[in-house]
Amino acid sequence: MILKGKKGIISGALDESSIAWKVAEGCHEQGAEFTLTNAPMAMRMGKINELGEKCNAEVIGADLTSVDEIENLYKKSLSKMNGRIDFILHSVGMSPNVRKKKKYGDLNYDWLNKTLDVSAISFHKMLQVAEKNNVLNEWSSSVALSYVAAQRTFPFYSDMAEAKSLLESIARSYGYRLGKLNNSRVNTISQSPTITTAGSGISGFQAFFNYAEKMSPLGNATADECANYCIFLFSDMSKKITMQNLFHDGGFSSTGISEDIIEDFN
Ligand code: NAI
Numbered sequence: 001m002i003l004k005g006k007k008g009i010i011s012g013a014l015d016e017s018s019i020a021w022k023v024a025e026g027c028h029e030q031g032a033e034f035t036l037t038n039a040p041m042a043m044r045m046g047k048i049n050e051l052g053e054k055c056n057a058e059v060i061g062a063d064l065t066s067v068d069e070i071e072n073l074y075k076k077s078l079s080k081m082n083g084r085i086d087f088i089l090h091s092v093g094m095s096p097n098v099r100k101k102k103k104y105g106d107l108n109y110d111w112l113n114k115t116l117d118v119s120a121i122s123f124h125k126m127l128q129v130a131e132k133n134n135v136l137n138e139w140s141s142s143v144a145l146s147y148v149a150a151q152r153t154f155p156f157y158s159d160m161a162e163a164k165s166l167l168e169s170i171a172r173s174y175g176y177r178l179g180k181l182n183n184s185r186v187n188t189i190s191q192s193p194t195i196t197t198a199g200s201g202i203s204g205f206q207a208f209f210n211y212a213e214k215m216s217p218l219g220n221a222t223a224d225e226c227a228n229y230c231i232f233l234f235s236d237m238s239k240k241i242t243m244q245n246l247f248h249d250g251g252f253s254s255t256g257i258s259e260d261i262i263e264d265f266n
Contacts (some may be wrong), residue, residue: 002235004031007081007137009073010057011037011064011126012091014046017196019145020091021051022227028055030231032087035077037062064092064122070129084137087234090126090144093119093198095160101203104158112159119163120170127174131181138182141234144171145226146188146245148253156202168245175243185242189229192220192249214260216250 008027012020013036027034033056038048040061052059060076062069078084095118096102096111123144130136149157150164168188175186193199193209200206213220221229229248232238247253 001031002237003027003087003231006032006086006234007083008032008034008085008087008089008234009037009077010034010089010091011062012089013038013048013051014042014197016047017223018091019191019194019196019223019226020089022223023089023091023230024051024055024057026224026227026231027087027234028057030235032234033057033081034087035060035073035080037064037073039063064090064126065117067125067129070125071133074129074133074135078135084135084140086137086140088126088130088140088142089230090123090142092122093145093160093163095119095158095163097159098157099201102158104155107159112162115159115163116166119160120166123167124170124174127170127178127186131178136178136182136184138184139236139239140178140182140184141238142171142174142178142184142186143230143233144188146190148190148247148249150190150245151253154208156204156208171245172243179242185233185239187233187241187243188245189226189233190245190247190249190253191226192216192222192252194220194223194226196223211261212249212252214264215255215258216252217255217258218250220252221248221250 010024036057036059058080062073095115146164149161171186171188178184193212
């Protein structure tokens with residue numbers, strides 16, 4: 001029970017395949033108390049209420065691009081849990097350009113702004129509103145989920161690559177600020193390709209998933225394994241880890257080529 005006594009907010013659980021869903025189940029098993037949040041539209045379509053019942057967690061709707069809705073989310077969460085929080089999971093991403101199959105050389109710039117707002121700036125908004133409203137306990141831990149396309153080009157990832165670069169930068173900048181403020185921590189986890197609603201929205205995803213599996217000496221990291229890493233980062237076992245982008249990818253990001261891939265070409 002390494003999260004016993006910890007309180008948090010978990011965003012982005014849509015259905016059982018969501019990474020956030022696994023994080024919520026794991027946090028519950030480890031003794032944490034938390035609220036769940038998702039965009040009101042996704043709450044109608046998804047199964048988040050089922051998860052809420054299972055984890056004894058209140059579900060609070062919030063579009064995380066809206067400062068007002070984040071304020072409401074914190075207000076309700078703090079009153080429900082009777083005190084400030086120790087952890088936040090940002091597990092939110094969406095690109096209208098990717099969804100509507102716009103090519104990288106023909107981006108719709110209004111949609112690019114939407115991609116950045118939903119997938120990256122929303123993390124800044126969560127942290128800024130948290131700071132202004134004194135929501136975070138000392139040594140709190142905030143984690144957002146990223147992808148290696150922030151460092152290296154994966155053509156199918158389109159403008160989500162820009163969003164992930166921005167997300168990782170926000171984690172560094174806000175990690176510094178909150179560290180100075182009250183020893184709070186901010187990190188991103190750069191996760192392997194994972195079969196979820198957001199993941200499989202990317203064209204050629206299955207082929208890439210198989211490629212990454214063969215490239216990584218440990219194979220792709222699963223959503224359950226990602227949840228374990230999040231739990232470790234929320235716990236006091238990781239107190240001095242902050243402002244990092246932490247690869248959780250079975251070794252993919254450090255591998256030039258694997259023997260399995262060479263075999264496929266022979
Ligand atoms: P998912 O589709 O289950 O989760 C994405 C969530 O974002 C959904 O619950 C959706 O409702 C929510 N969302 C979208 N717009 C929102 C808004 N305006 N306000 C609040 N919530 C909103 O997919 P998954 O894969 O679990 O994604 C979670 C995170 O993990 C994302 O940041 C994604 O980029 C990241 N990630 C996913 C990988 C994958 O291969 N699936 C790999 C690496 C990172």
